[in-house]
Amino acid sequence: MAAMEDHIQMILFTEQQISQRVSELASQITLNFSPTNNGGALLSPSSSSAPVVVGVATGAFLFLADLVRKIKLPISVDFVRVESYGSGTVSSGKPKISCDLKIDVTGKHVILVEDIVDTGNTLSCLIGHLKSKGASSISVCTLLDKPSRRKVNFELVGEGKFYRGFECADYFVVGYGLDFAELYRNLPYVGVLKPEMYS
Ligand code: PRP
Ligand code: MN
Ligand code: MG
Numbered sequence: 001m002a003a004m005e006d007h008i009q010m011i012l013f014t015e016q017q018i019s020q021r022v023s024e025l026a027s028q029i030t031l032n033f034s035p036t037n038n039g040g041a042l043l044s045p046s047s048s049s050a051p052v053v054v055g056v057a058t059g060a061f062l063f064l065a066d067l068v069r070k071i072k073l074p075i076s077v078d079f080v081r082v083e084s085y086g087s088g089t090v091s092s093g094k095p096k097i098s099c100d101l102k103i104d105v106t107g108k109h110v111i112l113v114e115d116i117v118d119t120g121n122t123l124s125c126l127i128g129h130l131k132s133k134g135a136s137s138i139s140v141c142t143l144l145d146k147p148s149r150r151k152v153n154f155e156l157v158g159e160g161k162f163y164r165g166f167e168c169a170d171y172f173v174v175g176y177g178l179d180f181a182e183l184y185r186n187l188p189y190v191g192v193l194k195p196e197m198y199s
Helices: 015-032 061-068 120-134
Strands: 008-013 052-057 078-082 096-099 109-117 137-145 160-168 190-193
Touching: 015 061, 015 137, 015 160, 052 061, 052 120, 061 109, 078 120, 096 109, 096 120, 096 160, 109 120
Parallel strands: 052 078, 052 109, 109 137, 137 160
Antiparallel strands: 008 190, 078 096
């Protein structure tokens, strides 16, 4: 079997570029949720108002792990799992939450962490869900954003902000959490899969 790297046509974002950008995003989040930042004013010193950072499994697992280690505030970490593909290969456009949060987010500031925003269906579904649970603000932090593919415009909640690592052209990207048929998530960079690997 060929090395995994041989399946990649080109690298879009290197390990070093990702690491640098993750540091910048974590700094922005730290600043915005810092109790000393009156502009943000989102966090009081009590642990009950510490933000809940929610990774969307599976894709966000590496980004979440790297991001939270660079956020210099007390935070909680949780996961949700959303499925939009069922048994088919085309998105149904109606994602279902197959594994819900463990933490009660009522009255909490939530930061949803995604590897990529594509059509927006996953986030739209999750934001609606978290809003109905009474989150006091909902922010989104995504490593990659493909605005050219958007079908649904999601609205942030309360003072929530949109944090984006990189805008991504419409390539089929894998690595750093992103998969093709559950493979390639463990690549340390984001790359474009050779067409012969999926055709
Ligand atoms: C991918 C990706 C996002 C979502 C984005 O997840 O990780 O969660 O699709 O697409 P959308 O904006 O069109 O909803 P996927 O459903 O492939 O599950 P995975 O994270 O387990 O790979
Ligand atoms: Mn996902
Ligand atoms: Mg996937």
